Amino acid sequence: MNAFSENGELLVRALDEFFDGLYGYAMVLSRDRTEAEDLVQETCVRAIQASESLRPGSNIKSWLFTILRNIWLNQIRQRRSTPKLVELEADDGPSAVAVEPSKDPHAAYVAKVERDLVREAIQKLPEEFREIILLREYEDLSYQEIATILDCPAGTVMSRLGRARSKLRGLLFDTLQAPERREKGAQ
Amino acid sequence: MSHHDEYNDEVLLYLDNALTGDRLKDFRAHIRGCAECKERLEQEQALSLLLRETRPLYVAPLPLRDCIAAARESAIASAWASDDLGEIRSASWKEWLRSFLHAGLNWKPAVALTLIVALCLLFVPETMQRVRATEYVEAATEIHKKYISGDLPLECRSASPDAVTTWFAGKTPFPFRLPSAQFTPAGKTKYSIAGASLVSYKGKPAAMVAYEMGPEKITLLAVSAGSVVAAGGEEVRSGELIFHYRHNANFAVTTWSNRNLTYALVSSSAISAQNPCLVCHQDMADHLVFEHVR
Numbered sequence A: 001m002n003a004f005s006e007n008g009e010l011l012v013r014a015l016d017e018f019f020d021g022l023y024g025y026a027m028v029l030s031r032d033r034t035e036a037e038d039l040v041q042e043t044c045v046r047a048i049q050a051s052e053s054l055r056p057g058s059n060i061k062s063w064l065f066t067i068l069r070n071i072w073l074n075q076i077r078q079r080r081s082t083p084k085l086v087e088l089e090a091d092d093g094p095s096a097v098a099v100e101p102s103k104d105p106h107a108a109y110v111a112k113v114e115r116d117l118v119r120e121a122i123q124k125l126p127e128e129f130r131e132i133i134l135l136r137e138y139e140d141l142s143y144q145e146i147a148t149i150l151d152c153p154a155g156t157v158m159s160r161l162g163r164a165r166s167k168l169r170g171l172l173f174d175t176l177q178a179p180e181r182r183e184k185g186a187q
Numbered sequence B: 001m002s003h004h005d006e007y008n009d010e011v012l013l014y015l016d017n018a019l020t021g022d023r024l025k026d027f028r029a030h031i032r033g034c035a036e037c038k039e040r041l042e043q044e045q046a047l048s049l050l051l052r053e054t055r056p057l058y059v060a061p062l063p064l065r066d067c068i069a070a071a072r073e074s075a076i077a078s079a080w081a082s083d084d085l086g087e088i089r090s091a092s093w094k095e096w097l098r099s100f101l102h103a104g105l106n107w108k109p110a111v112a113l114t115l116i117v118a119l120c121l122l123f124v125p126e127t128m129q130r131v132r133a134t135e136y137v138e139a140a141t142e143i144h145k146k147y148i149s150g151d152l153p154l155e156c157r158s159a160s161p162d163a164v165t166t167w168f169a170g171k172t173p174f175p176f177r178l179p180s181a182q183f184t185p186a187g188k189t190k191y192s193i194a195g196a197s198l199v200s201y202k203g204k205p206a207a208m209v210a211y212e213m214g215p216e217k218i219t220l221l222a223v224s225a226g227s228v229v230a231a232g233g234e235e236v237r238s239g240e241l242i243f244h245y246r247h248n249a250n251f252a253v254t255t256w257s258n259r260n261l262t263y264a265l266v267s268s269s270a271i272s273a274q275n276p277c278l279v280c281h282q283d284m285a286d287h288l289v290f291e292h293v294r
Helices: A003-030 A035-052 A060-078 A103-126 A127-138 A143-150 A154-171 A171-177 A179-186 B002-015 B021-033 B035-053 B060-079 B093-101 B108-150 B161-168 B275-281 B287-291
Strands: B194-202 B204-213 B214-222 B234-238 B241-249 B251-258 B261-268
Touching: A003 A035, A003 A060, A003 B060, A003 B241, A035 A060, A035 A103, A035 B060, A035 B108, A060 A143, A060 B214, A103 A127, A103 A154, A103 A171, A103 B035, A127 A143, A127 B035, A154 A171, A154 B002, A154 B035, A171 B035, B002 B021, B002 B035, B021 B035, B108 B194, B108 B204, B108 B214, B108 B241, B108 B261, B108 B287, B161 B194, B194 B214
Parallel strands: none
Antiparallel strands: B194 B204, B204 B214, B214 B261, B234 B241, B241 B251, B251 B261
16 A cells, blocks of 8 residues: 555545535634635645645644645735725525534524524634634544644643633623523533 | 632533543532532533534535535546546546555556646646636626625726726736727727726735626626636637636626736626627727627
């Protein structure tokens, strides 16, 4: 078995598995659908080109998220001197809305409303809080994995996550205090 | 710092089921006796539940998934087009990789592998170029829709090509040029410039120029050819230029690249397809050529 085929196989599986996660990370970083799509595409292309550098036992999920973040940081550096722009990006299209087919229509509607509220709240957070919430709460990455991606100590990840959650709780106060949600929490 | 702050990390670790032994016992004892920390823990648990229930936060759009899958498959299909392993020619990248993985490494696959790796690296960018060209059409259409719905006001209102060109100076990272460079004073103007706005394309400044003919509105988007190169659609060559025509969401979109800029002209599909061409060519000697373009 050669390195290319082994890594290529791993990469294909990983891209399939983490595609939504990468897109979600791109969305919380850029807050722009078109930019997020571009980030994911660039990530895929770079990952394919660099797949031979993967070593056995590499954490491919962290690797992909790191690639995406590096592309994003490079773009930020390049645009520092650009003037303020008119934002033109549309809201997410219907295909970007996650719907669980098993839910009844009311439950599906409530889930969608709550997801929209959570998205909106997360997008109001500063970038460093947005990304840490996504990586920890939605991607289930460990503190150490997040520390590797963000290139900071694990202790910083934990304290930043605490502050991010605190801020998010404030933004979602009304949602968290809704009677239906309080009942769920009590169960 | 209150003594409750000492338990911030403990709360997170408790939520992760990562507290064990004496630390877990101490934490539970503290929670039993501290109403403030108990309330905080309950709030954190409620937040965790809400976040868990809203997974996944985003789902990648199907067209994006399709684009990536198509890019892989196109690369592989192109790579295999000239070899003798037709049985896997139509296989997806994933299937092909699996096939190769189990095929063994005699000299023929090894040579083919080298060729494929090289061609993959060549064709993926080409495919991505087409993907970007499609995205550019989408973006131009969105901008046009925002403009005609009134959501994108004109920042510069002028019918003068020179005034519009001057207005963009220093605002875009490229020297903006209107595509009509050979206006002649003769001839009655069919379209007029309504004005211009600075817009964003993939986070970079782009130029949008609005044209009008009676109630009909046409927009022109211009970006650096470094961001995107016109591709796809129905191609019509005119001199050294290649125009790419397509319909997108009930709009006719014409794209072309020229002198380091890529343009997209968007108009309603209801109007004759050649009319937008006359935005640039109405007063030019070659306008008859464009009146015959479908």
